[in-house]
Amino acid sequence: MRELLYPRSIAVLGASNDPVKLSGRPVDYMKRFGYRGRLLPINPTRRTVQGLPAYRSLDEVDGDIDLVMIMLPAERVSEAVRTCGKRGVKAAIVGAAGFAETDAAGAAMQEELRTAAAESGVRVLGPNCLGMMSVADRALPTFSSSLDEHVELRSGPVAFVSQSGAFGSWMFSEAQRTGIGISHYINTGNEVDLTVPELLDALLDSEQTRVLLAYLEGVNDGERLLTAARRASLLDKPIIAVKVGRSVAGARAAQSHTASLAGEDAVFDGIARQHGIVRVDGTEAMLDAAQIFAAGRRSAGRRLTALTGSGGAGILMADAATAAGLIVESWDEPWQAKMAAVIPAYGTARNPVDLTGMLVVEPDLLRRSLEVALDHPGTDMIVVLLGNSDGCADEFVAAVADAHETTDRPIVVVWTGGSGIPRRRLRDLGIPCYTDPGRAAAALGLLADYSLRPAMRQPERPPRIDPGAAREVIRQARAAGRSQLDEEESSRLIAAYGVRCAESRAVADADAAVAAFAELGGPVAVKLLSDRIGHKSDIGGVRLGLSDTEEIRAAAGDLLALARCEGVPEARLLVQRMAEPGTELIIGIKRDPAFGPVVVAGLGGVLVEVLADSASAAAPVGPETARHLLTGLRGGGLLGAVRGRPPRDVDAAADAVARVSWLAADLADEIAELDVNPLMVAEAGAGAVAVDCLAVLTKKN
Amino acid sequence: MRELLYPRSIAVLGASNDPVKLSGRPVDYMKRFGYRGRLLPINPTRRTVQGLPAYRSLDEVDGDIDLVMIMLPAERVSEAVRTCGKRGVKAAIVGAAGFAETDAAGAAMQEELRTAAAESGVRVLGPNCLGMMSVADRALPTFSSSLDEHVELRSGPVAFVSQSGAFGSWMFSEAQRTGIGISHYINTGNEVDLTVPELLDALLDSEQTRVLLAYLEGVNDGERLLTAARRASLLDKPIIAVKVGRSVAGARAAQSHTASLAGEDAVFDGIARQHGIVRVDGTEAMLDAAQIFAAGRRSAGRRLTALTGSGGAGILMADAATAAGLIVESWDEPWQAKMAAVIPAYGTARNPVDLTGMLVVEPDLLRRSLEVALDHPGTDMIVVLLGNSDGCADEFVAAVADAHETTDRPIVVVWTGGSGIPRRRLRDLGIPCYTDPGRAAAALGLLADYSLRPAMRQPERPPRIDPGAAREVIRQARAAGRSQLDEEESSRLIAAYGVRCAESRAVADADAAVAAFAELGGPVAVKLLSDRIGHKSDIGGVRLGLSDTEEIRAAAGDLLALARCEGVPEARLLVQRMAEPGTELIIGIKRDPAFGPVVVAGLGGVLVEVLADSASAAAPVGPETARHLLTGLRGGGLLGAVRGRPPRDVDAAADAVARVSWLAADLADEIAELDVNPLMVAEAGAGAVAVDCLAVLTKKN
Known part of the structure; x- marks a missing residue:
């Protein structure tokens, strides 16, 4: 991986002398931006390529070659990879298209490439990819058009791994325009070998990288994604992911676009949540989150203090922050008094703090009010809302920068309108800055969610589990040649895992x-x-x-x-x-093509159909995660006290979900599908009882 | 209104010679941008103001004065308004703060101003407002800081009326930066006289204005807003509204910011929907919508065709468009064949149409694929997804512009990354252009919703209504000195309006x-x-x-x-x-402080508490609107066929909602509150029966 991510020497196989041609671009880019390693054009027919000495073959090169960028037609790629292997090259990038994304012949060629990679020991990025950029040392083995444009390459703490090439490049370009520093941009294309999860995992070890962005159309390596996510959470390096294919139309388009299987979106969603992956919906949301996470701060709570130059912007922020799960509380009287002492009489000293239009007349108001806000113990995060006022930009930027220096709490700025120059200056200082209050609120909400995420730990195996008994039920059914279990057998399965059955x-x-x-x-x-x-x-x-x-x-x-x-x-x-009447839940097991055994919990009865209200997690889960699944349901309130009726036994329900998830994990090879429907949850203390259960075993030869 | 919106002469009372002072800015701005009318600085102590001849008083001026901008301290404003009245002035703007937004003394001064305006016949904008801009003729009686900055004033079809001054100015600045042409920007401040609804109504008559933006913190003139909305819908001039105060925190902030009462947000939401008002959540969403509506096109349906230079962007668009209520259908085989004939072999000819990276090598692909898309009968709207590629900008822009000229269907472009120059060029051609697929999808969704809105018509009074009988129930209760009716009396009220009661x-x-x-x-x-x-x-x-x-x-x-x-x-x-068991609904009547009698429909039983699932509309409504209310509920599916159970009698339920709404409208002065809980809705054809009902009468002297 070192060879791929920080190559000290890069050979370009099939490098063209024409810098405009795809096969000429990698050399052109690295010359232009000043690659700090050894750049080795390989071209059998030329002595020089774009002014650099060229080599006829890899063998002609003296010394190590860390990375080879293969710019040859699809038919010649496998052979080239084998040649790389013989030469001792550890990593190669395959740019050519025409593999599995096209037709059966292409798919066969991709299989051949897979074999070549495995046999030669060369790690392969691609095929059908634009390559990658290691921005700090200007290693740019890529033909992405984003480097054609006027671009000032900006290195920083954010790494970006994308399955899509063109779209990834567009987002890379947007990120650079927004002033977000990128350590690596890597496009994985068809993922014949290296996948997004493996690269994320590798990038976690990079000291420079503190935030990971991922664009996914499908997950080819679910287990690895979960490993990376667990490590990322431990290292406090958030993974921010756009995963497309949510809708039927999108999933269909994703399937026709790459060889990736989109999988069931709700499952990805649940698993992302469970593993601390910050899932966002689009490009702007991803970059908005990248900005705030790149600043490196975490919040101790959800209480946001807003200082605003416009009452209206403050109200909009209060709405948006509330929608994003933050708390915008009125300050208590003594603190209002402290704030009132430094702002105009017709301002508002409670939160949002309205500094009024006087702010542009007396810019120091911002500094004074920030000092009070920083002292205020109930302030977990601060947002400053400004607009236009390029004339006061120096004072405003200085006031925010000084406040930012004196605290480690998150501070963000919304600066609507004006020239945009102050926004860029704030970002250069490492202070997230947005133009739209709603987008800032969403980013703050994601930051709070992430900061307050539960510790990621392996759940403990619950007591009173008898896997042997469960296996015996399965053995008997298999012996009888059956893969469908009846209710009595299915119930014995879950009973063996300690789920109470009627x-x-x-x-x-x-x-x-x-x-x-x-x-x-x-x-x-x-x-x-x-x-x-x-x-x-x-x-x-x-x-x-x-x-x-x-x-x-x-x-x-x-x-x-x-x-x-x-x-x-x-x-x-x-x-x-x-069973005593209670609230009906459904607990299910299914196998996700990417993530393996998954437990699903949802509301039973008519609601399951009307609200399609369920939540998934990778199995196994502990009772805490199970409880989150249940209480996070849209109709999760039905488990609470409703209309004077006492609350339901959520503990017992969560315990049942956890136990079913252990069954799913332990017998992942055996159980294709299982549904407890319903689990009848009685009132608190009175437990939960499985009233019906049906299991289907995996097909075995 | 002509005098306010298109003033041919503007006097500035209290105009300062210092262009930096608030009271100096209006003259400075109008000089700088070249106001096309007569600019009349009034200053009792100077012969000239900023190089213009000044007048000692309004009386010294010869000829008509259309509009007076009063830049005097709060205490002197009422008198100045009376002076305006005597001079025959029709409209005045009051910039000063220090009125109802401050304290009781300020509130008293505002009442005095209200009286002065009424008695003098002068229509007053403000107080506590930044004034207004009529951009085309550079009439800029305002001291908004947005004109301090470098700004190239751009006139166009969009008018913007805002209760908030500073925030409005920030949004105005953002709009101009985005290239959105603004005909008027008006800040209403405390609305002592002119309100946002009245100004919207007036702007509907402006030929230049085709889209109305409104920023609202509260509604002081609900009836007028509904009138304006009805006219706007008829004239096909959409009102796009940001109404803040959705959250408790926001509503509290709104209340402390202006004198406006935020009202219940769900009520505003329902009434906006009912009246074709396009409600958006924030500044960017408002400007995104403004762009697409300013283009002036409407869609005949929800079917979107996406042409994309990146497969990934196409998938994201399919997801986002689906979430926005659009349909991204795969084309049928013959049309796929037509598209396949013009795009690369490894592209995707169904929808989204993936033009592949080949697009930057062969830009003409865009033109050819657009031609096929324009021919395709199942395409209601087109989105083109591009990125970076400034090098191909000329060809891309020309291809889109030509396509745009040959059709009247909506075409929008998403151009992610790159220099941003092509985005601006497309917008200059009247073609909406976004950087983020999700934002484009949201705007397209709003356009489709608006284009397909049901015709706005006064509902017809249902048959078998006996208002006399209802009034008699009320008369008897009032005669007995009661305002709370019992169940039997309440049921007689709704029975008189034809609602079937058990x-x-x-x-x-x-x-x-x-x-x-x-x-x-x-x-x-x-x-x-x-x-x-x-x-x-x-x-x-x-x-x-x-x-x-x-x-x-x-x-x-x-x-x-x-x-x-x-x-x-x-x-x-x-x-x-x-009653036969069925699905329980709740139908309610309440009085909104801004909009008067409102009918609310929601799911009954436990769900009403857990899902808080209800919808409101201004009374009366016809059965069609009532049906929309019911089927639009999140749990509205419970009225359909669920789990083999036949669908419920939605017609009967909608009829009951409509009848209750007529009761609300007819007896608005009498009924403070009424709840039918539950209305038991049996299966289709079997009707709906009110099982319980409680009404509370208004307090009367």
Whole structure:
């Protein structure tokens, strides 16, 4: 990785003498911006390339070659990679398109390249990528058009890894225009070998890099992304990710654009949240976040103090900050008095603090009010709202810069209108500056969320788990050649992991059903039991709330007749004690193509359909994460005290979610899908009971 | 209004010779930018002001004075307004602060000013305002700092009216920087006379103005806003509004900032939607919308075609467009073939159309693909996604401009990165251009919503309404000195407006309750009936689903005992036929301080608390609007077919909402508050029944 990220020598295979041609650009850029390493054009037919001595082949070069940029047509790339390997080259970049993103022939060529990379031991970036930039030392093995334009390369603490080439370059260009310093920009293209997650992981070790940006269309290496995210969180180096393909239209477009599978967006969303990845929706939001995180500060809380030169801007900020999850509290009386002492009489001393139009007449107001705000103990973050007033820019910038120096709390500025020059000056001082209050508020909200993220730790295995019992259920089903489990078997799976299930008896006929009822006591449900009937309630295969012998006998007879009529004469019956009514949840297991076993929690009943309200996390999770999943649901309030009804047993529900997630993790190879639907959650202290469960095993040879 | 909006002569009362002073700025600005009318500095002590001949008083001036900008201290303003009136002046602007926004003395001075304005017949803008700009003729009676900066005043089709001065000026400056042409910028300040709604209404008559921007902290003239909005919709001149004070923190800040009452945000939101007002959240969103609406085009549908130079940008656009309510459909095979014929083989011909990196090598690709897109009948709007590539700017701009000329469908460009010069050139050609795909998508979404808005028409009075019967209920209650109606009276109110109520009998004792049960047949509810018991279910005053005589007798006895124990011995009982179970809605009437009678519809039951899911509209509404209110609820899906259950009778529910809204409108003076909770909505065709209703009358002397 050192060779790729900080190459001391770069050979360009197929370097053209024409600086405008794609294959001429890397040499041109590195000459123009002054690459600090050894630049080695390789061209079999020329003695010089763009004025530099050229080599006929890699073998002609003396000394180490850290990195080779292969600017050859797709057909010749695999061979070139093997040649690199023989020459002892550790890393290569493949610019050519025409691989898996095109057709079957291209896909075959990509497989060939994969083999060549693996066999030669050369780490390959690409193919179908624009290359990369290591900005500090001007290592620019890339043909990205962003270096064609007038651009003043600006190094800094932000690294950016993108699956998309053109779009990545556009964003790189925007970042530079905004004044965001970039340590590396790397485009991974088709990811035949190096993936975005692996590069993020590697960049975490770079001292210069403190913020990681990622643009993702799909995740080819989910496990690695989670590892990188865990390390990033520990190192306090945030990963800010744009992951496209949220919508059906977007996912379809993503699939046709790269070989990446977009995966289910909600799963990515949940896993990103779980792992402290800061997910944003678009380019501006990403750069807005990059600015505030690059400043390197964290907040101790969510309380924002706003100092504003316009009352209106302060109100808008209060709205936007509230929407972003921040708290804009009125200061208490003594502190209002302190602020009132330094601002005009017709200003507002509570928060937002309105410095009034007097600010442009008396710019020192800003300095004085900042001093009070810095003293104020209930201020976790400060935003200063200014506009136009280029004439006062010197005083304003100095006041904010001095305040910024005397505190380690986050301070950001919103400067709307005017020439834009003061914005740039503030950013040059490392002070985030925005033009729109709403965007500043969103960035502050992300900073607070990240600063206050729960510590990332491996969840502990809950007590009373019996994986052996669960495996035995699966072994028996597999032995019988089945991959669909029936309700009774599925319930035994989760029961083995300590999830409480409604007590039940599997029986073969009406008499046995009546006997089971007597044994269970109280009202029962009688359900058809067969692995061949998936949605038994849809066919009328469930009878609820039966509480006398005759009812049960009749129901049993009806259900068995129904089974025969459905062509499932071997079906049995499950007699199950009715659960106390409560709030219905669904807990599910699914396998994400990128991330493996995932636990999903959501509201049950009619709401699951209408609100599509669920949350996912990579399995396993601890009860704390499980609780967050549940209380973070849009309808999560249904678990609280509603209309005088006491709150539900969230602890028990979270425990059940955690246990199911351990089942998902331990038996990831065995369980394709599992649904507890519903988990009936009774009132606090009274627990939660799984009332129905269905599992499907993975297909095995 | 002509005198204010297009003044042919402007006198500045108290004009200073010092162009830097607030009172010197209006003259300075108008000199500097070249006001095309007569500029008349009034200064009792100087013969010239800033090189212009000055007058000692208004009386010294010959000829008409259209507008007087009063730059005098607050104490002298009322007198000056009266002087204006005597001189025949029609309009004045009051810049001074120190009125209602400060203290009681200021508020008194503002009342004095109100009287002076009314008595003198002078229309007054302000006080506590920065004045206004009529950009085309450089009439700039303002001391806004936005004209201090380097600014190239740009006239155009967008008028901007703002309650906030400083913030308005900042936004004005941003608008100019973005290249948005402004016809008028007007700051209303404390609105002693002229309000934002009245000015919007007046600006609708300006031929030049095609888009109206409004920044609101509160609405002082709700009725006028609705009138303006209705006219704006008819004239197809959109009003784009930022209304701050959404959050509690924001509303509190708004209240301390101006004299305006923020009102309930959800009510404003509903009424804005109902009246075709385009509500946006912040400054950038407002200017983004201004750009696209200023282009003057409307869309015939929601189907967006995206042509992109980067696959990644196309995916992001598909996501963002979908989130904004647009449709990004894959083209059908024949049209894909047509597109495939003009783009590179490894491009993507379905929608989004990926033109690939080849675009910068062969810029004509854009022109060819645009031609196909313009032919494509399923394309309502086009977005072109570009980035960097200043080198190809000429070809790209020309291709888009030509396409724009040959169609009247909306075309917008997203140009990320690069120098920004092509963005400006496109905007100069009247083609909206953004840097961020998400912002472009949001603007396109607003354009589609507005283009497809339902025609604004006065709802028709539903049949079978008997206002006389409703008034009689109220008359009797008032005669008895009561303003709280009991359930039976409240139900009679809505029944008079044709809302079906569950059949019931008011009775005094257990025997009568049993008799009522016999008469009603089927299971009944028995409830305490008294105007002195507000929340009868909270005290156990409701018994549901009683179906035999003994149960009813017992319940009646219990409830009457309960009433005595609650100190309401006169309470009676309501025996009510149980409604078929269905989906519960709440319909409410409330009075908004700005907009008067409002109807609110929401989901009932537990959900109303957890999801806080309701929608408001100004009363009255027709059944169509009522249906929109209901189906637009977040949980509106509960009215559809869910889990195999047939859909609910939305027509009946919408009819009930409309009828309640007519009650609200007709008896606006009488009804302070009314809640139907719940309206039980049965399955389609089976109607909807009000099961409970409570009304509170307005306080009257």
